[in-house]
Amino acid sequence: MPPPLLRLSDISKSFGGVEALKPFSLELEAGTVLGLVGENGAGKSTLIKLLSGLHRPDGGQIALAGRPCSFGSPKEALDAGIATIQQELEYASHLTVAENLLLGETWPRTFFGGVNWRSLYAEAEQRLRDFGIELPVRSLMSRLTAAEKQEVAIAGALARRARLLILDEPTASLSEPEVARLLTHLKRLRDQGVTLIYVSHRLDEIFEITDRIAVLRDGELVATHETKQVSAGQIVHDMVGRPLEQVYPRTRSGQTGEVLLQLDGLTRAGMFEDVSLSVRAGEIVGLAGLVGAGRSELARAVYGLYATDRGTVRICGRQWPLSGPDRALRRGLVYIPEERKRQGLVLDHSLGSSLSIGLRDSLSRLGVIRPRREQVKVQEMISRYDIRATGPEQLIGTLSGGNQQKALLARWLERDPQVIILDEPTRGVDVGAKAEIHAVIDRLAAAGKAVLFISSDLPEVLGMSDRVLVMNRGTIETELRGERMTEHNVMLAASGLDIE
Amino acid sequence: MRFISQIASNQRVNRLLLVLAVELFLFAPVCGVQFSSFGAFQSSFASLISDLLAQAAPMIVLSVGMTLVLMTGGIDLSIGAMVALIAAVMARIDVDYALWSTAVPIGLLCGLALGFFNGTLIARLDVPPIIATLGTLFLFRGFCEILLEGQEYGQFLDVPSYRWFGTPSGGLLLVGVILGLGGLWFSFSRVRRELLMLGGNRVAARYAGIPVFRRIVQVYTLMGGLAFVAAVCLTARNGSVSASSFSGMELQVIVAVVLGGTRVEGGNGSLVGSAIGVLMIAVLAEGLRGASMFHSDLLPFKIQYLEYVLMGGLLIWGVWMNRQVGGQDASH
16 A cells, blocks of 8 residues: 555644644545644644745654655745645736746747747646646736636646645635636546645535545644544534633623614625624624634724725714724724734834824824823823833834733723724733733723724634624624624634534 | 923934034135134134025925925935926016015915925825936926026026025024924924824824825925925025026935935934034035135145035945934934
């Protein structure tokens, strides 16, 4: 019996003391499709990076067709026959399809030493035809649709004799018919003997195409199942089952007041569709869903950063025409963005000026910031939100992630807004800061504010919220309250499956 | 007072002032400053300083605008051409004695409009600042040539009291109002904070509710207004304008501002530093001019030709020095 195409024995990887992958073993037979599932941060991307040569494992061994191998670079992995189609495709958008397909290879030459374009295009066309698609090879890569770009990438990988093809969230930016087309292609490849690892959040696709499913959770391989013998419920259970229960603060009474934020049929084509929701005073409403479900886009649109196509928003009962963040702030709505370094802070500005920028209107008179008042206010904010820094002069970029996040919260919450939209407020912060941020959010609701809480951390969003809305592909799939607020149900709804 | 103590505690400004003082000390003897008696020193030094001031005033005015532009992460290459075009428009409105009531207001409007045009190109049409203003540099020069038809125009000096803007006291007043009062207001203003954030991280500025587009348009429009003030100053000294007047001025202003410690990438900037930068260049130019008059036989070429060489060296050295002092908070 021939050795399995891929054998991982006890491979592990940690980053700076954090175990991204705990030692595990896995085998993959040639010509089969393995589905790889897990929540955000479960270790899927780390595993892909090990296989594609971006990282080296700390321990254990990767064997390809029985031969142990070690990849120092993506090129070495590719040469060994492992090709990875990343979620964010990399290509030269200003070159033609043909040039992209043959990038890095020796191009056919003419007698005079120039490029023999005719045979280059012919070769490219041949490669696409081998894969079973027809595309204009002379057109620029940037003109193709997302699906076509992906097909070019796959065709390119196959032309380099890839034996193992890894697809990382290949359908994240595809429409339904494009997904169906991709799956058809992949099934044909499998029948031709190519081995596939298919990574996706979307369980329906996983069930359609895979032979086996491996579930990762918190860096551990918790289970592998034969696809035919397992239910979606079991997979979701494996993905979320968590031994540790965390305690979430709840000082708020649970009594809710009038509706402070109301969305009716809000739509922006391609981002979110017909979203209606309301948040009352004193209430924390969780917004759960997979990455790319349209939660952040929705939040930013409500904040006035994007125009919308249809629908209305009311803040504190008044119609809100979405006319820009400066107006939103004056109306009493704040949005605390998910990427604090890119969307929130100027890293080489001081903590003090990073805090006071949020209060620039109330701190100034005749357009002049009053220095004494600013100083007092900044000190107040630093102690109230327990921001640990050497002083207001310290550069914000030199603070820890948790303290940066607390500073960002302080900047906006000090305005005393009525409606607060938090987008992944605890991403990348340590456990201590996380608990402090949870306490701050709870106090907001206790003080009668309306909080819309976006988080991909399931226990957190369930533990913090009074009720949870689950988004999937731009629409609100369902609302969960009380008993039904379980990780299981959230994952089912987020993957577009029916709740049991 | 807080303002003064803030400046005095600024290491970068102190260092620039020191360099300026050394420069003055080195060049003073060749610029006709006499050391024979205290009285002679006093009067000759005072006349050197007032000469310098009159000469540097329009550049300081322009450097104020350029500092703001660089703060937002932009650049304005068109200001030399803009000054010339404003001067040309004022020169072509041919009503000598009515200049104050006709040509001058029209010049101001023209300056604001040209700046607004730059700002709109950059903010609304999203053309990179360096390209947009390179384009308008050629545009404005072209309009100059059309307006002036290759001739030199000038009735500025015939206008009563126009000349005053080219004198040391006129220059002092303009610099005092624009850099002194305007700069003082600006250094404490909310707008400065907004511009700093905008230049440091445009995405974050948008998320923080700063009206990014409006601020950018405002900054370039202000630059246009200041170009008008500089045009008044310069024509009050030269008395005339031709299609090629003031070319290369934008680069000198940028050199001065960068020398003064403003970061080209945006996100910080110092008006006082920029003014000192302008003075450093003015002293250099004046010193070389003096040296060429008094010691013309020292070198095989005209000593004035050294101006660009020294300016280039000064710029590279200045930027290097700023990097060394850098790493401090950019927003204070």
